[in-house]
Amino acid sequence: MVDPISHAFVLAIVGRPNVGKSTLFNRLVGRKLALVDDQPGVTRDRRFGDAKLGDLRFQIVDTAGFEEGKSGSLEARMRAQTEAAIAEADMVLMLTDARVGILPEDELFARLLRKADVPVMLAANKSEGNAGDAGLHEAYKLALGDPIALSAEHGNGTDELYAQIREAQIAFAQAHAEPFAALSDEDEEEEDFDPDTPFEDDPDKPLRVAILGRPNAGKSTLINYLLDEDRLLTGPEAGITRDSISVNWTWADAAAPNGARPITLWDTAGVRRKARVVEKLEKLSVADGLRAVKFAEVVVLLIDATSPFDKQDIQLADLVEREGRALVIAINKWDLKLDRKEVRQTVNDALLRALPRLRGVPVIMLSAQTGKGVEKLMPAVQQQYELWNARIGTAKLNRWLGEVIDRHPPPADKGRPVRLRYMTQAKSRPPTFVSFSSRGHAVPESYQRYLANSLRETFALDGIPLRIFIRKGKNPYEDK
Numbered sequence: 260m261v262d263p264i265s266h267a268f269v270l271a272i273v274g275r276p277n278v279g280k281s282t283l284f285n286r287l288v289g290r291k292l293a294l295v296d297d298q299p300g301v302t303r304d305r306r307f308g309d310a311k312l313g314d315l316r317f318q319i320v321d322t323a324g325f326e327e328g329k330s331g332s333l334e335a336r337m338r339a340q341t342e343a344a345i346a347e348a349d350m351v352l353m354l355t356d357a358r359v360g361i362l363p364e365d366e367l368f369a370r371l372l373r374k375a376d377v378p379v380m381l382a383a384n385k386s387e388g389n390a391g392d393a394g395l396h397e398a399y400k401l402a403l404g405d406p407i408a409l410s411a412e413h414g415n416g417t418d419e420l421y422a423q424i425r426e427a428q429i430a431f432a433q434a435h436a437e438p439f440a441a442l443s444d445e446d447e448e449e450e451d452f453d454p455d456t457p458f459e460d461d462p463d464k465p466l467r468v469a470i471l472g473r474p475n476a477g478k479s480t481l482i483n484y485l486l487d488e489d490r491l492l493t494g495p496e497a498g499i500t501r502d503s504i505s506v507n508w509t510w511a512d513a514a515a516p517n518g519a520r521p522i523t524l525w526d527t528a529g530v531r532r533k534a535r536v537v538e539k540l541e542k543l544s545v546a547d548g549l550r551a552v553k554f555a556e557v558v559v560l561l562i563d564a565t566s567p568f569d570k571q572d573i574q575l576a577d578l579v580e581r582e583g584r585a586l587v588i589a590i591n592k593w594d595l596k597l598d599r600k601e602v603r604q605t606v607n608d609a610l611l612r613a614l615p616r617l618r619g620v621p622v623i624m625l626s627a628q629t630g631k632g633v634e635k636l637m638p639a640v641q642q643q644y645e646l647w648n649a650r651i652g653t654a655k656l657n658r659w660l661g662e663v664i665d666r667h668p669p670p671a672d673k674g675r676p677v678r679l680r681y682m683t684q685a686k687s688r689p690p691t692f693v694s695f696s697s698r699g700h701a702v703p704e705s706y707q708r709y710l711a712n713s714l715r716e717t718f719a720l721d722g723i724p725l726r727i728f729i730r731k732g733k734n735p736y737e738d739k
Contacts, residue, residue, distance in 0.1 A: 268317040268318065268349050268350070268427070268428050268431050269317065269318045269319075269320060269347065269348045269349045269350075270310070270317055270318070270319050270320070270348065270349070270350050270351070270352060270424065271319075271320040271322060271344040271345055271347075271348035271350075271351050271352070272284060272319065272320065272321055272322060272351075272352050272354060273322050273341060273344070273345060273351055273352070273353050273354070273368060273372070274353055274354035274355060274365070274368060275355075275362065275364035275365060275368065276323075277356070278354045278355060278356045278384055278385075279354060279356070279384040279385060279411045279412070280321055280322065280354055281321050282384075282411040282412055283352075283354065283384070283409075283411035284306065284308060284319060284321040286411055286414065286417075287308070287310035287311065287312060287319055288308035288309060288310050288311075288319065289311060306320065306321040306504055306505075307319070307320055307504075307505060307506070307507075308320075308321070312417060312420065312421050312424060313421050315421065315424055315425055315428060317424065317428065320344045320347075320348065322341040322344045323341050342371075345371070345372070345375055345377065346375075348377055349377065349378075349427065349431050350377060350378045350379070350380070350424065350427045350431075351372060351375065351377055351378070351379045351380075352379075352380050352381075352382060352420075353368055353369070353372060353379060353380070353381050353382070353401075353403060354382050354383075354384045354409075354411075355381070355382070355383050355384065355394065355398050355401075355406070356383075356384060356385055356394065357383035357384060357385050357386040357390075357391030357392075357393075357394035357395045357398070357408070358385045358390050358391050358394055359394060360393065360394040360397050361394070361397045361398060361400060361401065365401065366401065369401035369402065369403055372403060373402065373403070378427050378430075379403050379404070380403075380404065380407065380420075380423045380424075381398060381401060381403040381404055381405075381406045381407065382406060382407040382408075382409040382416065382420070383395040383398045383406045383407070383408060383409060384409050384410065384411050385410060385411075385412070386408040386409055386410055386415065386416065387410040387412070387413050387415055391408070395408050407419045407420060407423075452685070452686050452687070453650075454650045454651060454652060454653055454656070454683060454684035455650075455652045455653060455654075456650065457650060458645070458648040458649065458650050458687065460644075460645065460648070462512075462517070462520055463521065464521070465507065465521040465522060465523045466520060466521070466522050466523070466556060466557065466640070466641075466644060467523045467525070467554060467555045467556045467557070468522055468523070468524055468525065468555060468556070468557050468558070468559060468640055469524075469525040469527060469551045469552055469554070469555035469557075469558045469559070470482060470524065470525065470526055470527060470558075470559050470561055471527055471551075471552060471558050471559065471560050471561065471575055471579070472527075472560060472561035472562060472563075472572075472575070473562075473563065473569075473571055473572065473575075475563070476561045476562060476563045476591055477561060477563070477591040477592065477627040477628070478526055478527065478561050479526050480627040480628060481559075481561060481589075481591065481625075481627035481633070482506060482524050482526050483627075484627050484628075484630050484633055485508060485510075485524065485633070485637075486506065486508055486524075504525065504526045505523055505524065505525050505526075506523070506524045506525075506526070507521065507522075507523055507524075508521075508522045508523075508524055509521055509522070510522050510637050512637070512641070520641070522637075525551045525554070525555060527551050527552075552578065552579060552582050552584060553582055555584055556584065556585065556644060556647065556688070557584065557585040557586070557587060557640045557643055557644050557647070558579045558584045558585070558586050558587070559586075559587050559588075559589050559636065559640065560572065560575055560576055560579065560586060560587070560588050560589070561589050561591050561627075562588060562589065562590050562591065562606075563591060563592055564590050564591060564592045564593055564595065564597055564602050564624075565592060565595065565597060567590060567602050567605050567606055567609075568605055568606055568609035572609075573609060573613045573614065576588070576614055576617060577613075577614065580614070580616055580617055580724045581724075583688070583689040583724045583726070584647075584689075584724070585640075585643040585644055585646065585647035585689070585723050585724075586617060586620050586643065586722065586723070587620070587621050587623065587636070587639045587640050587643055588606070588620055588621065588622045588623070589622075589623045589624075589625055589636060590602065590606065590622065590623070590624045590625070591625060591626065591627050592626060592627075592628070593624045593625055593626045593631060593632060594626035594628060594629045594631060599624075603624075606622055610622075616711075616724070616725075617722055617724075618712075618715070618721060618722070619715070619721025619722040620643075620721070620722030620723075621639040621642065621643065621722060623635050623636050623639055643722060643723060646719075646720055646721075646722070646723045647687070647688055647689055647690075647723050648687045648688055649687060649690050649718070649720060649723075650684060650687055650690075651684050651690070651718055653683050653684070656682050656683065656684060656692070657681060657682060659713075659714075659717055659718075660679060660681075660682045660694070663709075663710065663713045664679060667709065669701075669702055669703075669706050670703065670706065672698050672701030673701075675698065677696060677698045677701050677702060678696060678697070678698075679694045679695070679696050679702070679729070680695055680696060680697075681694065681695045682694040682695075685728075689723055689724040689725060689726060690720065690723070690725055690726070691725075691726040691727075691728070692714070692725070692726065692727050692728070693727075693728045693729075693730055694710075694727065694728070694729050694730070695729075695730050695731075696729055696730075696731065697731065698731070700729075700731060702729045707727050707729065710727055711725045711727055714727075
């Protein structure tokens with residue numbers, strides 16, 4: 260099940276399509292997390308974010324617009340996501356469009372919210388200027404209290420939002436008798452990195468995992484199986500997911516000190532070949548998904564077993580390696596009737612031929628639909644995460660360097676020998692090494708690949724990105 264963020268006040272933003280819900284969401288979280296476009300219906304899944312308004316801290320949920328649709332249709336599944344957000348919220352903010360006025364869809368929302376057992380506030384968005392006056396006054400007919408004149412784009416009306424949210428938070432805190440914890444930003448920098456100090460994993464810190472892949476590979480289905488609930492929209496239609504959606508989850512990890520490990524999962528939009536991405540909205544979705552790779556620590560590349568490792572899969576794996584993220588490859592739809600031996604051979608050939616830098620990366624065969632093989636996924640993710648944080652002591656590293664140079668010294672430069680005198684690990688995440696030589700510029704890339712392959716083999720660093728830099732300089736221990 261989804262791990263609830265304890266003590267968090269949850270505000271859900273609802274309304275018909277294109278009233279500015281995602282724009283307000285982005286303003287309150289302080290970043291452009293949700294896709295925004297003039298085309299209605301961009302948001303489909305629920306998106307959660309940590310919001311700030313003055314000294315208030317709360318969780319905010321962006322939802323899909325309410326659209327009518329037959330049972331089982333995409334519109335019906337989107338509506339179910341919005342209804343779930345209302346049911347789970349501690350307060351609901353309904354937005355209308357002050358420039359358009361009240362439409363039948365707004366009245367449908369209002370009827371639903373009047374029956375909900377949750378505080379509701381009403382805001383008429385796009386109220387800047389005189390053009391929104393009529394729509395603001397018309398919003399009274401929804402019988403949800405006095406509407407707030409709001410402009411999510413320009414920030415007008417946030418003082419009234421603050422007052423109502425603060426009042427609801429006080430009531431929430433009194434009911435739960437719990438204080439609110441301040442938000443803390445993730446520190447991405449490794450302070451005082453010491454390669455001689457072993458890595459110690461913090462089991463209380465959420466591990467950030469992004470699920471990446473082509474459209475209809477089964478990314479949302481996999482996350483829903485892990486969560487044991489229909490948290491994300493799924494279906495046969497390719498391209499349902501548009502935003503990169505983050506979900507908090509607790510993995511029951513027997514190896515963790517308390518038997519559980521917090522995980523933040525990112526569901527991303529399917530990425531097609533660049534030549535096929537022509538619509539502006541799809542370009543935004545793809546860019547949002549690729550940005551999620553940069554925030555992740557481990558990326559699960561989900562591949563469709565019916566068409567494994569085409570050119571786009573290889574490009575995505577290469578992207579993960581270039582971004583320096585740990586990678587796990589999962590072959591989905593393993594429950595279908597297919598030549599499994601042929602699929603395995605195709606995968607192995609692609610890794611050896613096109614992705615030699617990722618030799619040894621874990622490959623998990625699974626079915627997100629039935630759950631077969633899914634239990635192997637998170638142990639592989641944890642394993643790659645630990646390797647990604649690997650630290651190699653300086654003494655061990657230089658003993659290894661001496662041995663590999665004895666076996667195969669660097670090629671001479673214009674008849675003069677090239678000597679690598681010293682190597683140290685500069686950082687992890689991914690493991691990055693620096694070697695010093697008076698003729699460092701003359702070390703060819705082929706020899707650096709030789710060093711990287713030997714590093715992987717000697718220190719069991721298979722399947723993760725490595726970085727080796729040759730610097731011109733003297734041995735720092737030369738005078739000691």
